[in-house]
Amino acid sequence: MGEKFDIAIIGGGTTGLFAAYYATMRQLKVVIVEAQEQLGGKVMQFLPEKKIYDVGGYPEISGEDLVRQMIQQAARHEPKILTGESVKQIDRENNQFHLVTEKGKEILSNTVLLATGTGTFHTKRPEEWKELPDSEFKTSVPTTLMDKEDYIDKKVIVASNSKVGVNWALYLSELAESVAIINSEHSFSQVKQEELDQLSDANIDVHYNAKLTDFMMDDKDRLKQVAFLNENEDKVTVPAEKLLTYYGLELEAAPFDKWGIETRKGRIVVTPVMATNVEGIFAAGDIVQYEGKTTLIATGYTEAITAVNHAHLFIDPAATEQLYSTVIYR
Ligand SMILES: Cc1cc2nc3c(=O)[nH]c(=O)nc-3n(C[C@H](O)[C@H](O)[C@H](O)COP(=O)(O)OP(=O)(O)OC[C@H]3O[C@@H](n4cnc5c(N)ncnc54)[C@H](O)[C@@H]3O)c2cc1C
Structure with missing residues (x-):
């Protein structure tokens, strides 16, 4: 034993x-x-x-x-x-x-x-996660904001529909080159207007009703873009070097x-x-x-x-x- x-x-x-x-x-x-x-x-x-x-x-x-x-x-x-x-x-x-x-x-x-x-x-993933192609990258996408150095000067996407995701995005906006949020809902839960104002003050783009559909990697297998379907079901791609998700616990x-x-x-x-x-x-x-x-x-x-x-x-x-x-x- x-x-x-x-x-x-x-x-x-x-x-x-x-x-x-x-x-x-x-x-x-x-x-x-x-x-x-x-x-x-x-x-x-x-x-x-x-x-x-x-x-x-x-x-x-x-x-x-x-x-x-x-x-x-x-x-x-x-x-x-x-x-x-x-x-x-x-x-x-x-x-x-x-x-x-x-x-x-x-x-x-x-x-x-x-x-x-x-x-x-246990951290949860967004609903559409199971539809996304399986890959080593997919398994390794963080659900906790740690190793903050990894985000310095990076293009970051936070996939979340909650206050935690908003807080992470605001925090990361101080370190990263750019931050955007992909929210699968039409709003955030428990987020006040003043926090939404902070998002726009920090130049954080928020994509509402957006369902993640793909991760695109470069030739060194590093993330370079993520794709999502917007509310009109159009496919949109955004540059991304880092992705993290928060969909509750x-x-x-x-x-x-x-x-x-x-x-x-x-x-x-x-x-x-x-x-x-x-x-x-x-x-x-x-x-x-x-x-x-x-x-x-x-x-x-x-x-x-x-x-x-x-x-x-x-x-x-x-x-x-x-x-x-x-x-x-x-
Ligand atoms: C929003 C918030 C703000 C806070 N702010 C402060 C603050 O400002 N100052 C302060 O002092 N405290 C603060 N706290 C409280 C502080 O976070 C806790 O007191 C502290 O984290 C408790 O630590 P712990 O190790 O006892 O428990 P936890 O941090 O909960 O750790 C328990 C660990 O046990 C693991 N575990 C459980 N069951 C099993 C099992 N069967 N097998 C193996 N592993 C298992 C869990 O996965 C977990 O990692 C805050 C808490 C929250 C939620």
Whole structure:
């Protein structure tokens, strides 16, 4: 069955990433299992371009930059990181946990830390996506605004009918050579007139009732144009070097009932040491609930520290409850 870990962290959002760093700093053997292809959880999916002002040590930082720093920090002691692996099953066998992912990967661990947030937000594609010719490019079109450097001085198309797409387009207009939006509807949902005015102030063309029909590549297999049908069913092509789509999200919650984890209103009930009702399984971050709980990035860090320290004590009752990094790296 392969490697065995001290802590299997389910969820590679900000809580899971910090837990991985902290646990490996304490010399525990760690695996992070993240359902998405990218790490960073909600911060990467919802706030990559937004400025965050309430994480200690950063007067301001974008969501993407914060996640990058966290990945760098987490990587310091080389935890195993599995992305694109959604944990479906957790069983306790012979005093260890046996995790199985949707793709059938099996993981053995002494303890488990649930850092699942409210679940996995699967991104959706526009309706017409399935009609578009299959290609490697099609599969790789991002549904999250990350790697902002890739958009500098590029001709960018955002395919979206929502406020998120409008925000991305406005953000990218500061970096890109040009930005246009292809919206399959006749309007945007939840977008105010002032935001539409900002689009025109930023010279962002919006094509309404536009259905994507094709991607045209250059001889080096790089995107050069996208084609769409306009409301009169005329085919229009526009220059494009970068395409990203945002058509909403679908939440898939982790199957806590099946795992025997006690929840209240969808959140995991934890003790003050972040233990769940199942011995050896701890939880931290947005998914936990207790009196006074705040759903903030920094809260997840503190909870991760407590959870890891108590997972450590669960594995080795003689372990020190906490250690300063200044002492560890002395
Ligand atoms: C619009 C918005 C603005 C916000 N602004 C701020 C702010 O300004 N400051 C602030 O501090 N906080 C802010 N937050 C809150 C902050 O985003 C969250 O507190 C933080 O992201 C929680 O991190 P997490 O790691 O606990 O959960 P998440 O980020 O949700 O990560 C959980 C991860 O677990 C994965 N996962 C779930 N189930 C499984 C499974 N079965 N197998 C494998 N992986 C799984 C998910 O795919 C996900 O990547 C904001 C949130 C939103 C939505």
